[in-house]
Amino acid sequence: MELMPDFDLHRPTDVEEAVRLRAETEGALYVAGGTDMIVNVRRGIEQPAALIDLSSVKELQEIVEDDDGLHIGAAVTLEILAGDTRVQESFTAVAEAATAVAGPTHQSYGTVGGNLCLDTRCLFYNQSEWWRKSNDYCMKERGDICHVAPGGKRCFAAFSGDVAPAALVHKAEVDLVSATGRRRVSLADIYRNDGMNHLAIEPGELLAVLHLPKAESGQPSTYEKARVRGSIDFPLAGAAVWLNQSGDKIEELRIALTAVNPYPHLVKNLDKFSGVKLDDNVLNEIAEMVQSQAKPMRTTTVKPWYRRRVVGAIARRLTAKLSQAS
Amino acid sequence: MKNFVSMTLNGRARDDAIPGNMLLIDFLREIVGYTGTKIGCDGGECGCCTVLIDGKPRHACLTLAAVCDGAEVETIESLETEGRLSAIQRGFHEKLGAQCGFCTPGMVMAAEGLLRENPDPNEDEIRKGMAANICRCTGYVKIIEAVQAAAQEIASKEDAA
Incomplete structure (x- = not known):
């Protein structure tokens, strides 16, 4: 058991106060549900001087519907997101992804924003202080080398959120708020291919709202992940699929992956299947394309080759399922 | 601070x-x-x-x-009232839902939360509702029976009242 390090706790009641506190407090971090953050603080892989708890900020807990679509506050819990009939019907993959996060207890207080901003994970990083110390730490935290790819200069810790790939196939956007203003960007743009620094969010910026655009709501979508324990676990590999078909031909296919790259990866070059009739051969080609873009490394106890194969199999199965359903 | x-x-x-x-x-x-x-x-x-x-x-x-x-x-x-176990605690006791007992307080509270929201869960709903709790002794079968017994007891008391 590790003792909690010393830090102050602030409990702002609106977004303005939250971002101001964050700007004024050196070394502060935001915390919402804390299902992952508190574990990381306890293990010493996060060492905040202060935590800014967002659980009292009411405006972050609202789901607003208008002509543009659904606007989901970052502190909406995964349980509420998964249970919202509008999300279930129009953005099915997002609801399915929320139910796939950890276990039901985590979902009842873990949040949308927390899952989107989840830190990348690695076998050599998500460990206790004494474990990492006895292994000379790693380049993501205090150390110099990468134990996954020794000799390399990059960190391959895997993005392991479930909601992000599902939101990506629906072309979601997010609001980022800082002390100096608010900007709206595409969700895909807040991630980059760097396990050490995977969030392209400025220090102090708060992800406040997830926008699910109505224009993307008409087509079926679905999400599935492979994990060691079916009841509660981070993904070993996961895929969200969105399909627009006319007759038996693909109009547009979107697939996003999680846990196989340092960021949630929107699969490229799927437009080559537009206008193509979906049969077994095409499904195999889709699986191959997915596998070729998944780059799992030795960041979990399960071998990378298995995760690459399984992510292709999931994408194939989900595409077939959506095509039969529509 | x-x-x-x-x-x-x-x-x-x-x-x-x-x-x-x-x-x-x-x-x-x-x-x-x-x-x-x-x-x-x-x-x-x-x-x-x-x-x-x-x-x-x-x-x-x-x-x-x-x-x-x-x-x-x-x-x-x-959970206990005037020295008597609650229906869920009694369920765990009588159906042998506890062996070493270490997970039991967490299991009982998870069951309490589950039954307040869904007083008549089927087996699948119990498994899902308790999925965030691990037991290394029982193999879960006895725990599910305990929650089922508790749900029945609570329902029969409410019928009588």
Whole structure:
């Protein structure tokens, strides 16, 4: 058991106060549900001087519907997101992804924003202080080398959120708020291919709202992940699929992956299947394309080759399922 | 820095000055002296530390005590009435849902949260509702029977009333 390090706790009641506190407090971090953050603080892989708890900020807990679509506050819990009939019907993959996060207890207080901003994970990083110390730490935290790819200069810790790939196939956007203003960007743009620094969010910026655009709501979508324990676990590999078909031909296919790259990866070059009739051969080609873009490394106890194969199999199965359903 | 916190703990209002970095589990066990809630994995993986906050199951080892300001916190100590076990506790006792007993307080509180929301769960709903709690002894079959027995007992009491 590790003792909690010393830090102050602030409990702002609106977004303005939250971002101001964050700007004024050196070394502060935001915390919402804390299902992952508190574990990381306890293990010493996060060492905040202060935590800014967002659980009292009411405006972050609202789901607003208008002509543009659904606007989901970052502190909406995964349980509420998964249970919202509008999300279930129009953005099915997002609801399915929320139910796939950890276990039901985590979902009842873990949040949308927390899952989107989840830190990348690695076998050599998500460990206790004494474990990492006895292994000379790693380049993501205090150390110099990468134990996954020794000799390399990059960190391959895997993005392991479930909601992000599902939101990506629906072309979601997010609001980022800082002390100096608010900007709206595409969700895909807040991630980059760097396990050490995977969030392209400025220090102090708060992800406040997830926008699910109505224009993307008409087509079926679905999400599935492979994990060691079916009841509660981070993904070993996961895929969200969105399909627009006319007759038996693909109009547009979107697939996003999680846990196989340092960021949630929107699969490229799927437009080559537009206008193509979906049969077994095409499904195999889709699986191959997915596998070729998944780059799992030795960041979990399960071998990378298995995760690459399984992510292709999931994408194939989900595409077939959506095509039969529509 | 200390945070001033007013919470209702097991039905009784209390005010405390709590360091911002204190976890609810440490507050319950070390400050209040309620040692029924157990520390298992320290990381939200086992569910031993499950308590109810505003009626919903939550990990006391991943919750900062100061965040419970204004909240209603319920622990395993709240369940007995006048020395008698609650229906869920009796279910675990009579159906042998506990062996070593370490996961039991968390299991019972998870079941309490489940049955308040869904008083008549089928087996699948019980498995899903309790999925965040690990037991290394029973193999879960007896735990599911315990929750089923408790649900029946609660329902039959309500019918009689």
